[in-house]
Amino acid sequence: MNLIAISINHRTAPVDLREAVYLKEDEIRPFINFAKENQIKEGLVLSTCNRTEIFGIPNSNETSHEKFQSLLLNFKSSQNITENHFQKYVSRDAIRHLFCVATGIDSLLIGDNQVFKQVKDSFQIAEETHFAGYIMHRIFDSAIRTGKRAISETSINEGAVTVSYAAVQLTEKIFSNLSKKSALVIGAGETGEIAAKHLSEKGIGSLAVTNRTQEKAENLAQKLNAKVIPFTLFKESIHKFDIIISATSSPEILVNKDDVKAALKKRSNNPMILMDIAVPRDIDPETRKIDYVFYHDLDSLNIIVEQNLSKRKSEIPKVEKIIEEELENLWEWYNSLQAAPAIKDLRDFFEEIRNEEVEKNKNKFAAEDQEKLDIVTKRIINKILHHPTIELRKADDSASASDSATKIGIIRDLFGISPNKKSEKN
Amino acid sequence: MISGIHTINILLPIFYFVTLVAYFYDFLKAEKKLVNAKRVFLFITLFLHLIYIVLRTIAFDHPPITNVFEIFTILAITISFSYFLVELVSDIRGTGPFIIILPLIFQLISSLFIQDLTEVKEVLRSNLLGIHVISALLGYSGFTISAVYGFLYLVLYKDIKLNKFGLIFNRLPNLEVLERLSLYSAVIGFIALTIAIIIGVIWLPIAFPHFSYLDPKLVGSTLVWLLYAGGITSKVMGKWRGKKLVILSISGFIVAIISTILSNFLAQSFHSFY
Numbered sequence: 001m002n003l004i005a006i007s008i009n010h011r012t013a014p015v016d017l018r019e020a021v022y023l024k025e026d027e028i029r030p031f032i033n034f035a036k037e038n039q040i041k042e043g044l045v046l047s048t049c050n051r052t053e054i055f056g057i058p059n060s061n062e063t064s065h066e067k068f069q070s071l072l073l074n075f076k077s078s079q080n081i082t083e084n085h086f087q088k089y090v091s092r093d094a095i096r097h098l099f100c101v102a103t104g105i106d107s108l109l110i111g112d113n114q115v116f117k118q119v120k121d122s123f124q125i126a127e128e129t130h131f132a133g134y135i136m137h138r139i140f141d142s143a144i145r146t147g148k149r150a151i152s153e154t155s156i157n158e159g160a161v162t163v164s165y166a167a168v169q170l171t172e173k174i175f176s177n178l179s180k181k182s183a184l185v186i187g188a189g190e191t192g193e194i195a196a197k198h199l200s201e202k203g204i205g206s207l208a209v210t211n212r213t214q215e216k217a218e219n220l221a222q223k224l225n226a227k228v229i230p231f232t233l234f235k236e237s238i239h240k241f242d243i244i245i246s247a248t249s250s251p252e253i254l255v256n257k258d259d260v261k262a263a264l265k266k267r268s269n270n271p272m273i274l275m276d277i278a279v280p281r282d283i284d285p286e287t288r289k290i291d292y293v294f295y296h297d298l299d300s301l302n303i304i305v306e307q308n309l310s311k312r313k314s315e316i317p318k319v320e321k322i323i324e325e326e327l328e329n330l331w332e333w334y335n336s337l338q339a340a341p342a343i344k345d346l347r348d349f350f351e352e353i354r355n356e357e358v359e360k361n362k363n364k365f366a367a368e369d370q371e372k373l374d375i376v377t378k379r380i381i382n383k384i385l386h387h388p389t390i391e392l393r394k395a396d397d398s399a400s401a402s403d404s405a406t407k408i409g410i411i412r413d414l415f416g417i418s419p420n421k422k423s424e425k426n
Numbered sequence: 427m428i429s430g431i432h433t434i435n436i437l438l439p440i441f442y443f444v445t446l447v448a449y450f451y452d453f454l455k456a457e458k459k460l461v462n463a464k465r466v467f468l469f470i471t472l473f474l475h476l477i478y479i480v481l482r483t484i485a486f487d488h489p490p491i492t493n494v495f496e497i498f499t500i501l502a503i504t505i506s507f508s509y510f511l512v513e514l515v516s517d518i519r520g521t522g523p524f525i526i527i528l529p530l531i532f533q534l535i536s537s538l539f540i541q542d543l544t545e546v547k548e549v550l551r552s553n554l555l556g557i558h559v560i561s562a563l564l565g566y567s568g569f570t571i572s573a574v575y576g577f578l579y580l581v582l583y584k585d586i587k588l589n590k591f592g593l594i595f596n597r598l599p600n601l602e603v604l605e606r607l608s609l610y611s612a613v614i615g616f617i618a619l620t621i622a623i624i625i626g627v628i629w630l631p632i633a634f635p636h637f638s639y640l641d642p643k644l645v646g647s648t649l650v651w652l653l654y655a656g657g658i659t660s661k662v663m664g665k666w667r668g669k670k671l672v673i674l675s676i677s678g679f680i681v682a683i684i685s686t687i688l689s690n691f692l693a694q695s696f697h698s699f700y
Contacts (some may be wrong), residue, residue: 170586172600173582173586173595173600173601174586174600174601174602175600175601175602176599176600176602176603176606177602268664268665269667269668270667271601271668288587291669292668292669294586294587296589299589300589303589303591304591307591
């Protein structure tokens with residue numbers, strides 16, 4: 001298979017170079033058109049903050065990885081990127097690489113859920129721009145099946161692997177139903193925003209945000225349908241919240257032990273979770289000594305993250321086994337797209353039908369006509385199959401293997417002739 | 427039939443042990459494929475146990491509730507059946523090994539010492555006695571399960587406070603669920619014990635000429651009943667929750683065990699039959 005792939009990712013290039021070639025959503029479509037104009041017949045373009053990948057089947061067998069790289073570098077005009085910043089794959093290795101990406105084992109955060117969705121999205125774009133042909137469709141189906149199997153058959157995506165998600169998962173080990181709980185996020189910076197988003201996604205009952213700059217708190221609150229509490233007043237209302245996540249850049253402690261004790265008294269000892277994901281810390285760590293208060297800071301959340309990451313790493317061999325199985329299935333299908341066996345299977349398929357019908361009906365003919373019936377029906381089949389046979393042989397001789405494979409694949413699909421099961425008519 | 431009963435008597439502890447191993451393996455490995463296998467083991471064990479109880483009742487012409495070793499086998503089946511229901515209804519995983527170990531212990535002791543009694547006192551053949559004993563056993567099964575969930579609550583509570591995120595943290599359900607399971611089991615146990623005490627107070631003075639309200643078993647059960655009544659009331663009124671409540675449940679269980687041992691083995695009264 002002359003599938004070619006190039007990848008620039010977190011292992012091959014620093015973030016500034018990855019950013020330089022990152023294709024935004026509105027850039028991917030023009031890039032695909034540019035690729036099509038430059039002899040890339042069908043393919044897939046995946047671009048995220050950690051990787052930009054181009055998979056393609058060129059019109060000519062002469063087309064190399066360098067052509068793919070120059071296409072990308074011409075389109076994004078980045079000067080500091082060299083050939084060494086790219087990983088190159090061809091044929092079966094290219095498909096294996098796509099499967100590794102789809103299952104998340106090639107990600108910076110092993111088992112990353114996002115990348116599976118991103119692969120699906122990029123294929124959607126390839127379809128919309130008619131960049132996904134017959135072969136890419138099949139490869140994509142296999143990639144999605146591989147990704148789904150990795151999720152359902154292994155624990156590759158289980159457990160929190162970011163601090164803010166670990167904070168939310170820890171709350172689920174204390175409270176059973178977040179929809180009945182309330183949360184306050186102190187600090188509307190990037191970390192606070194991610195934590196607030198996670199809480200919102202988990203269906204928190206009510207969410208409030210407070211920030212030294214009121215405007216930032218209001219912006220975040222608007223995005224997440226949360227309330228805003230003025231920063232100067234938040235201490236008086238901490239007793240109203242079951243979960244408090246603090247992520248400010250304040251140099252001093254914002255919530256001390258006495259504040260928490262007073263809040264707990266007002267709550268009649270209803271448990272409180274305090275997640276301090278700020279550096280330096282916002283909440284007095286002494287609060288961890290109070291009964292019914294679950295205080296956790298970055299150090300404790302990092303323990304969860306590290307444990308989950310190592311558990312995910314231990315799942316990689318299981319995922320690799322699934323990848324090899326799916327790769328083998330796909331490869332078997334691809335090998336069936338050769339002209340000679342396809343012509344033979346097609347002829348066998350028609351001959352089987354002819355023979356069956358002749359056997360069923362020959363008694364309706366006089367004994368002396370039965371031989372003629374056999375000859376005539378054979379002649380009809382030969383005439384029907386003459387042109388398709390010529391076309392398949394021609395396609396096999398042409399320069400583009402993908403053209404030939406597409407034609408053979410369509411014929412196999414139309415007549416239900418799979419390589420293992422010659423005819424599916426029964 | 428007797429040889430069948432003897433065979434099942436030997437098989438039951440083995441079946442409980444295999445079930446415990448299946449639950450423990452699932453607790454350690456949490457493999458998706460094994461989720462239902464352990465439930466099948468428990469179901470088969472329960473079914474075999476039920477056959478055993480029915481066969482004993484038919485063969486010896488009384489339900490197996492007339493001495494401590496017969497009662498232990500009933501206790502084993504009521505605990506495992508209660509847990510089976512809890513698991514089916516709540517779909518909560520991870521607490522099985524801590525519960526299943528109890529029926530294993532009770533059944534093992536029962537299987538080792540149980541005798542084929544055909545002659546029992548006439549008073550022990552009464553239907554009211556059957557209801558009295560079974561409701562008392564259900565009550566104590568409820569308190570046992572409540573105490574186990576209470577204990578698991580305390581272990582998980584401590585682990586979360588001390589940032590220990592090991593097997594207990596990963597496998598057990600969350601604290602609120604453990605607290606709820608402990609409370610529900612205690613409430614069911616409390617209702618069953620209340621029924622046992624009411625029947626006892628009405629029936630015992632009629633059935634036993636030497637009845638005394640100062641009987642150690644009666645005093646012990648009343649003390650346990652008062653403890654759980656206090657705990658459940660304070661929970662309903664919103665005064666006690668979480669750690670305090672589960673400590674009360676565990677204390678109630680310990681008092682129940684001590685009072686049962688004292689009244690059954692040490693004090694001689696009309697309430698002891700063995």
